[in-house]
Amino acid sequence: MLLSALALIFVFGAGIGATGIGGVGVVPVLIGLSVLPVSGAVPVAQAAFAVTSCVGAVMHRRSLAGLDRKVVALLAWAAAGAVAGALLLPVVAGLWLEVALGLLMIGAGVFELVRALRPGLGQAAAPREPDMRLVGSGVGVGSALTGTGGPILFVPTMLLAGVELRRIVALAQLIQAPIAGAATAVHLARGALDLPLAGIVGTALGLGVIAGAMASRRMSVERLRLVLGVALVAGGAAFLATRS
DSSP states (O other), X not given: OHHHHHHHHHXXXXXXXXXXXXXXXXXXXXXXXXXXOHHHHHHHHHHHHHHHHHHHHHHTHHHHOOOOHHHHHHHHHHHHHHHHHHHHHHHHOSHHHHHHHXXXXXXXXXXXXXXHHOTTTTTSSOOOOXXXXXXXXXHHHHHHHHTOOSHHHHHHHHHHTTOOHXXXXXXXXXXXXXXXXXXXXXXXXXXXXXXXXXXHHHHHHHHHHHHHHHHHTTSOHHHHHHHHHHHHHHHHHHHHHHHO
């Protein structure tokens, strides 16, 4: 089961590298293939995202254009939110959280399909300045609770705010670092993290990110998003079916 899970995690890592979204599938895969319960899968996924955040930040370093005060505020509040979410996890972990993960996976797939069919989504909107403290804390809490890296919650929020798309993709990779780091520290402190397994999952995910980034140079982004969108919707539906 572990090898099957790692193969799927590699695929989702490729989705991250190619489109910025894909990590939402990691926890459902670990749960659905009976590798870990939700209370153990979320900490492992968060630790694995520490690897992808480093890879993603390096790949998009030119788009970041420096760390201004707003970006620093975003990262700081994301870390604070992640601490809160990680502390809440033992309280809220259960069937409802698993159902929420399945729905989030389907939602991510639909979002990717929409982006594939409407490539200009978010680019024509009038730019507005979102409250980075609110965005950061909200994304941090939600990501730590669901074991997602951050982009699946961050990207739609910033698109709706009309932020420039390349900036969104770059920041979406960067925001994973404080979320993954803060949440992982909490899970380590309470002894809830399987560190060797997290290293294996992180390696598979990181290799997938690199492979996805390389593949995206040879394929159209829209086609990659279509493939990922279908995979996420199908995978989320299958995961929900096993929870009933």
